[in-house]
Amino acid sequence: MQVPIVENVLKLNDEIAAINRKALKTSGVFTVNLIGSPGCGKTTLLEATFQRLNDQLTIGVIAGDLTTARDAERLAQWSDHVVQISTGKGCHLDANQVRQAMQNLNLDKLDVLVIENVGNLICPVGFDLGQDVKVAMFSATEGDDKAAKHPYLVQEASVILFNKIDLLEYVRFDLDLFRADVVKLNPHTPLIELSAMNHDQAGFEKWIAWLVQNVPHALQYGPA
């Protein structure tokens, strides 16, 4: 006997993500799920973002890693609102892990929460955490085919960051091809090319402007 069901497989995760989203909206927090490969510069970007915005916005971070608290330790120098999730063997964060981590944060004090996902371009994409937006991060050293090879991430992202542009002259990377792949997969998403390491440049300021302009957008939702 064939019994039709037709249910989203990640339904349980999505239900918890909805609870997270409601709590974050109620506190007026703009929440970013930052997804990129290991070593693409996620933590460096956050350090630079703290340095640039610390006197304007209160930014919290939930840092996901398989092991070690090194990212959280780096970021704790900039903010009191940093929580580490060690996934142990998990290749991505799920909504329940974020829900538990959120209990260690005072959401009412935050303007922005960045969830730094486990370094991985595939697994994190399908798991809703309750974020407002997903931000995809690629870098020059990963090769120009990474957008084409990870269509789900590119399509789900609200902004795509291309990091380490200061290394382009040293690596083999066809920037036009990369841009064309991004446009094919997600024509409406801004692509911001920057160097998180040399964060005094125009591209980095575009990222800051994008982030800041979204903060009141989150506030206007008001209590859910």
Added chain:
Amino acid sequence: MHELSIAQALAQQVRQYVSSGVVIRQVRMQAGPMRCIAPQAMQWAWKAATVGTELEQVELQLDLLPWNLQCTDCGQTFTAEDLFTGCPCGCNTTFPVGGDELTLMSLEMDDSPEAGAREPALPSAR
């Protein structure tokens, strides 16, 4: 490795339908190409997620959907195995539509009186 998380979520979901006197034979899951599911890895993950549980004998039937591409020039929609397939009209500006499906479609259940009493049968060859 995301197959394992999906398998665990699927097993958790299927367990909601386990009841006495009913034996689940097969689970049918549909996945879009965005999900990047490798069939062998998915089968292995399903075994890993169900071994030693009441779902150990349940077969996973995986339906992988092709890309659904739409042409920006002529507007026609067509399916393709490769995301970067050009449109039959000759242009090369296509974009994917959907593709992120991940759905438990159906369960094959055996509720005959003897089903609960005997050992679960081995998955039938399909």
